[in-house]
Amino acid sequence: MMMSLEIQKLSASMTGILKISAIELKKSRKKYSKVSFLAIILISLISISLLYFAVSSGIKSDSYLYEVSGVQIDDYRFVTVEKNPDIYVAYRNGYKAIVTGSDKSLAAADELRKIIRQNHEIELYQKFGTEAFPVFVKAEFLEREVKLQHLNNSRFSIPQIERKASEIQSIESGVSKSDKSYRNDKSDNPAKIISESLKGSFDLPIKQKSGYTTPSDFNPQSLLGKMFLAFFFIIPSYFTIQLFSASFLEDKTLRRLDVLLSTPLKPVEIYLGKMLPYLAFSVFLILSTSLILNESLLALLFILPFILFAFSLQTYIVLLSRSYKEMTFLIMVSSFIITAYLFIPAIFSGTIPVSKISPITNMLSLFETGRFDLNGYILSTSQFYILFAILSFTSLKTMNPEVMHSSAGIERKILASLQRWIKRPVDCLLASILAIPFVFIVEFMLISVIFSMPPQYSIPVFILAISLVEELFKTSIVYSAYKNSGKIILSSFLTALGFFVGEKILTVIEIGRNYMNFLLAGYLLLPLVLHVISLLVFALLVERKGYGFAFGFAVVIHFIYDYGILLILGGAGL
Amino acid sequence: MKDLRDSKDSRDSRDLSNYRRIIAIALKDLRSMLKERTFVSVILLLVFVASFASVLTFGLLVLYNPTYLNILFENELKVGVAGDAPVLQSFFDGKHYFSIEDALYDFYSGKIDVVLWLPKENLTSGANYVKVFLPRDEVKSVQASIVIKKKLLEYQDCLRKVRKMPVGGDLRIYTADYERLEIPEGVSMVFKFIYVVLIPLMMITTAVIASGLFIDLITEERETGTIDLLVAACKKEEIISGKILASILLPVILTPIWLLLLIMNGVEIHNFFAVLSISYSFSFFMISISALIVTFFKDRERSQLVFSLVTVGLMPILFIHPFMPSPLVTRLSAGSEFGAELTPLYFIISLILLYSSKKVVKI
Known part of the structure; x- marks a missing residue:
């Protein structure tokens, strides 16, 4: 009986979603x-033709960049000048340059040095043929379990080595087999390897294949060459998301959304119904890209969570924005940040474990090896599914005329949206655990931004930035619960506990552990003490001095703690 | 005569009030941008673009340039060479193994970080196929790749010598005082990142922001119906001029800001005013394109979509020819004068386009 009631409810919801989708499609057809x-x-x-034309003709933005005199250099980057050259080149028993x-x-x-080397290799090849290239090299990457050396000096236990013994056997037989076979493999014949090497010496090393290369073409393992493929999967979906947010904003501005909310339809049905046609089109685009590029259709599994997250983020921004301009710029900034978050770790693929937090790394690895790594998939995509769920839930709570159409500033509207679901002190516990993925993204991006500063400033600035971010999230949660329940001390304590638990959950993941150590959050119960103290100070001050002052004080306490820990660790040589 | 003077005076005062209305409309939009802190978002966007570009370059440097690797590595690299290859082994100050099995056993137990395997060395003729076993997902792997590349290049030179082939292809570099200078590999990458990537990227981002703003300014008035109120008080041409003025003020203010920020960061910007002029020209050109789009596609949704599509197609074109704005701004900011004479031409064309767009836009 209960079951059939649930099915009926679900079917009614589905009908509601499809109705809204139909209205959305009708609206688009009209437009x-x-x-x-x-x-x-x-x-x-x-646009596609121009893009293709540009890529096929080659990007030469550094044309005529360097001014040279003396020997004429036959290269598009160099222009011969009479006076004030950047470099003077002469040839006598070899090339000489004055800078x-x-x-x-x-x-x-x-x-110029690279050009001369390249030309020398070509000359040798023309004179001596393949004999001029006596060495070919091929890399094979093997996974081994490495522990941090300062934590454990004996990095491998005996059973681990024994377990590896069988793998060694299989690698050895594989090596012998491939060693015998490469001589017969036409794709790896010396002439072909050399001609590829000479052709591509100036390009970024993107052509590293499973076969052998010359030593000059031998480069670190990287998926960088395949990175452009990921853009083809992401960019078309961005257009669909852009259409969705524009349509949603129009409905909000022209108060169509208010009309829909006054009907018996639930906000979740309106939200999913409006999103469905655009999401379906995004899925179609991703699958089409896979087919056109002849890559695995499983790419959808890696891209979809990110696309869902982008949909929910733009919905939230639309609901908070007061004007078209505000929405455009907030969407521009947020899209840039989340795209950077998606791609930055992938740049370091194969180098550092943190690269695996990006679904792009895992997707490109699937393209490269054909292997689907389930652990890697769960690790990289779960954050986006969680973020999608949290942002969708908060957006649904924000779909209220009072909040949507308020002329208050963005920060006040965010607080208002949080106050719609953080009502009791106990809600703070869940909210602060759920805040961790957001904090992770913001802090990860801060590392990237602050990282380009000189080292003497970057550490204090980074500590100040993480203090600001963490206290902003925590105090917003406490403030929301306080405004609804009036119980500030309990709200502060539960928020501190929730944040601490969230950090500890993150440390369960190996990548998270490295990250949290870096952020000084991995030291037993000390972070809990910090969270409790900073929030209790906030609680004491917020009633008398207001949010801004209390927040500032909490940031100062957080900064002093982190900086102090850093100095102590530095002093102890850790 | 008096009538003529009166008519001229009244025309002058009409023109003056026209300009006042145009400025008032531009100020209205700029005030709302200040209130909504849109400028903060814009500056944030520019900072993120610059940082993302620098992280990308750092990634490339770390992966392909040994000079930048020291900060990452604490311990020395331990190399093992397996097989019958005495000359190859002499290039690596590491342990020798007769069998690959022993070498891999030590690799897995962490005694060595990398294994090179050459079953039998061919010194005088034929090719030597070296297989390198590296640890996956470890920074050591990057360090190893770079060290091995350097050593294998030396090994290649050695075998070429043995085979009586000329060894050369080097460039000797001297200072102006004719003193020998050693330049680390990859310095051009850092230089090119600043001038070939970052500066054009900032120019493009500023132009895209200004054009997106123009589309929003027009479509918002249209879709919320406030355009009717404005039309009651001002002429349509004045409204459009006011919106164009608000949009061009954004790059006019932002471009010197990011150029000065670069200078403060130690980046040398040559031909400051020529760089400014090219950046302005490009922003004005993009605003003209957005004016054309908003005239044809009326609403925000379609206009922004088409603008994004046009931008995607147009951006790579900016980089393919030496006289396009991107290579030009690269050269001018880096101190190369080639093609500098095009700068005033670009500026004049962009102003003409901007003036024409005032006539084209329909509200």
Whole structure:
């Protein structure tokens, strides 16, 4: 009986979602008349053709960048000048160059050195053939369990080595087999390897294949070469998300959303119904990209969680924005940050374990090896599923005319949206655990930003930034519960506990452990003491001095703690 | 004569009030941007673009340039060479193994970080196929790859010598005082990151922001119906001019800000005003394109979509020809004058386009 009631409810919800989707499609059909649809298709085709033309003709943004005199250099980057060259080149028993010492002249010398080496290799090949290349090299990457040396000096236990013995046997037989076979494999014949090497010496090392290369083409393991593939999967979906947010904003601005909310339809049905057509189109685009690029259809599994997250983030931004301008810029900033978060770890693929937090690393690894790593998949995508769920839930609570149409500033609207679901002190516990993925992303991006500063400033600035971010999340949660329940001490304590638990959950993951050690959050119960003290101070001050003052004080306490720990660890040589 | 003077005076005062209304409309939009702290978002966006670009470059440097690796490595690299290859082994100050099995056993037990395997060395003729076993997902792997590359290149030179082939292909670099100078590999990458990637990227981002703003300014008035109120008080042309003025003020203010920030960060910007001029020209050109789009596609949703599509197609084109704005701004900021004469031409064309777009836009 209960079961059939649930099924009936679910079926009613599905009907509601499909109804909204149908309305959304009808609205789009009205807006996209045949003429405008054809115009957009035409513009898309022209853009793709231009893109193709640009890629096939080669990007030469450094044309005529270096000014040279003396020997004429036959390369598009160098232009011969009479006066004030960056570099003077002469040839007598080999090439010699005089540089002015400026960054540009040193860069010119570095580039010229590569050109000369390349030309020498070509000359040798023309004179001696494949005999001029006596060495070929091939890399094989093997996984081994490594522990941090300062924690454990004997990095491998005996059973571990014994377990590896069988793997060694299989590698050895594989090596012998491939050693015998490579000589017969036409794809790895010396002439072909050499011609590839000579052709591509100036490009970024993107052509590293499973076969052998010359030593000059031998480079660290990286999926960088395949990175552009990931853009083809992501960018088309961005257009769909852009359409969704624009349509949603129009509905909000013209108060159509208010009308829909006054009907018996639930907010979740309206939200999912509006999203469904665009999401379906995104899925279609991702699958089409897989087919066009001849890559695995499983790419969808890696891209979809991120796309869902982007949908929910843009929904939240639309609901908070007061104008088109505000929405455009908030979406621009947030899209850039989340795209960077998706791609930055993948740049370091195969180098550092943190690269595995990006679904792009795992997707490109699937393309490269054909292996689907379930652990890697769960690790990299679960954060996006969680973020999608939290943002969708908060957006649904924000779908209220009072909050949506308020002319208050963005920070007040965020607090108002949080107050709609953080009502009791006990809600703080869950909210602060759920805040961890957001804090992780923001702090990860802060590392990237602050990292480019000089080292003497970057550490204190970074500590100040993480203090600001963490206290912002924690105090917002406490403040929301306090405004609803009036119980500030209990709210503060539960928020501190929740945040501490969230951090500890993160340390369960190996990557998270390295990260939390880096953020000084991995030292037993000390972080809990910090969270409790900073929030209790906030609780004491917020009633008398207001949010801003109390928040500032909490940040100062957090900063002193982190900086103090860093100095103590530095003093202890850790 | 008096009538003529009166008519001229009244025309002048009409023109003055026209300009006042245009400025008032631009100020209205700028005030709302200040209130909504849109400028903060814009500055944040520019900072993130610059940081992301620098992280990308750092990734490339770490992966392909040994000079930048010292900060990552604490311990020395331990190499094992397996097989019958005495000359190869002499290049590596490591342990020798007769069998690959023993070498891999030590690799897994952490005694060595990398294994090179060459079953039988061919010194005088034929190729030597070296297999390198590296640890997956360890920074050591990057260090090992770079050390091995360097040593294998030396090994290759050695075998070439044995085979009586000329060894060369080097460039001797000297200072102006004719003193020998050693330049680390990859210095051009850092230089090119700043001038070839970062500066054009900032120029493009600023232009895209300004054009997106123009689309929003027009479509918001249209879709919320406030355009009717404005039309009651001002002429349509004045409204459009006001919106264009608000949009061009953004790059006019932002471009010197990011250029000065770069200078403060130690980046040398040559031909400051020429760089400024090219950046302005490009922003004005993009605003003109957005004006054309918003005239044809009316609402925000379609206009922003088409603008994004046009931007995606247009951006790579900016990099393919030496006289396109991107290579030009690269060269000018880096101190190369090639093609500098095009700068005023670009500026004049962009102003003409901007003026024409005032006539084209329909509200």
